[in-house]
Amino acid sequence: MNTTSGGKFTLYSLDSIITQFITFFLTMLSSIMTARLLGPSGKGLLTLLLMIPWLTTVFGRMGIGHAINYYSSRIDNSALFVNVLLLSVVISSILVTTTIIILYFIYPTIPNGASTFAIVGTIILIPLYLYNDYLTNILLGSYRISERNRLLISQSFITLLLIGMLALIQKISVINVIFVTFISLLSFIIGTIFILIPTTHFSTSSFDLNIIKHLLKFGYRAHWGNIFIDLSYRGDIFIIGSLLPSYYVGCYAVAVMISELLWKVPDAVSNTLLGRVSKMTPNEARRFTPRVCRLILFYMLIAIGIMFVAGKWVVLTFFGAAYSDSILVLILLLPGTFCFSIWKILANDLIAQGHPSQYSYSSFMSLIVMVTLDLVLIPLWDIKGAAIATTVAYMTATVNIVYIYLKTTNINILDIIKPKLEDFIQLKAAFVTRK
DSSP states (O other): OOHHHHHHHHHHHHHHHHHHHHHHHHHHHHHHHHHHHHHHHHHHHHHHHHHHHHHHHHHHSTTHHHHHHHHTTTSOHHHHHHHHHHHHHHHHHHHHHHHHHHHHHHGGGSOTTOOHHHHHHHHHHHHHHHHHHHHHHHHHHTTOHHHHHHHHHHHHHHHHHHHHHHHHTTOOOHHHHHHHHHHHHHHHHHHHHHHHGGGOOOOTTSOOHHHHHHHHHHHHHHHHHHHHHHHHHHHHHHHHHHHSOHHHHHHHHHHHHHHGGGGHHHHHHHHHHHHHHTTSOHHHHHHHHHHHHHHHHHHHHHHHHHHHHHHHHHHHHHTOGGGTTHHHHHHHHHHHHHHHHHHHHHHHHHHHTTOHHHHHHHHHHHHHHHHHHHHHHHHHHHHHHHHHHHHHHHHHHHHHHHHHHHHHHTOOTHHHHSOOHHHHHHHHHHHHOOO
């Protein structure tokens, strides 16, 4: 990889990191207002309701996002965009219909306080969740990182503005927050389409069944990994909601949100890495990804230490004493948060190099561990048990992905965990070299 490419990657990563923190700050302000005004029980109910469109898209997006990134350098972007849009219409229609049928039969089990109107609102969010996922990956795959970042900031600002208005007029409610989520998702979709349309050439020949087949074939291999890892992220919310009152769901959701603040840098870098490595040769990737991993681990050690010391202050200052049960949960989540940052980098490298099956295997192991431990530990130690289960699951996934990555690339484990002076020298040089 030449210096210019390295510098471009670093600058895009920095842009994404800054964006992650800006969006997190804006989202945090929205969440604080929502959490304080709804209270732990209301926050828990909202979290459970928003799990409906989230879970539906987890099972139904078919790994197309990863397929888009993989084929972005192999298929004409116009043809890719057109076929992805057509595919998303078909998939979202199937998902909405299926969800309506399922909810019709399980409606009595939905938490008390959830109105029919609120449930209908969450169903309407399903296609928006799906479109957001696909369009985000089109921007990443075409390496339009800056445009994507500006859209994310705008989306978070719109959410904060609307939540702030509701707070001022004292109209914060579960259904109103769902409506704000709708407006927020729609704004991102409209903005992305306006960015992509000028460079897209629509014609009757744009539709290509072979492209759709390629997307589905590759996506299917990554799809199961997406399901497993996403359920590892949020599946414990369902288990907590079925075993404990919604108060505990609200406290757990706050602890998870704060711990995931530490992933803003790994998330930003891994998303940029996905688009970059897909355009590299295997030898280039074997030199590039370990360096990125080493730098991320260095950052995470510092970030975890700070949060371990300041976690109690963060919870009590921003969310209030009503969420004091979140404090110990946050501390218990930190070791898993640290380990999983490695997973994010190595998993995206494997996907970018055309190995989605290995990604799926590590995700599956994580989910099995999490569910098993949740069912054992939550009845014993409530949400503290869920936090322990999540941390062990993240550690399991990380050990698996490290083993798979080392076996696939023949790299020594020290190459991905031990910082080197040259890493920081090249990082500094990347900021100097701009084009």
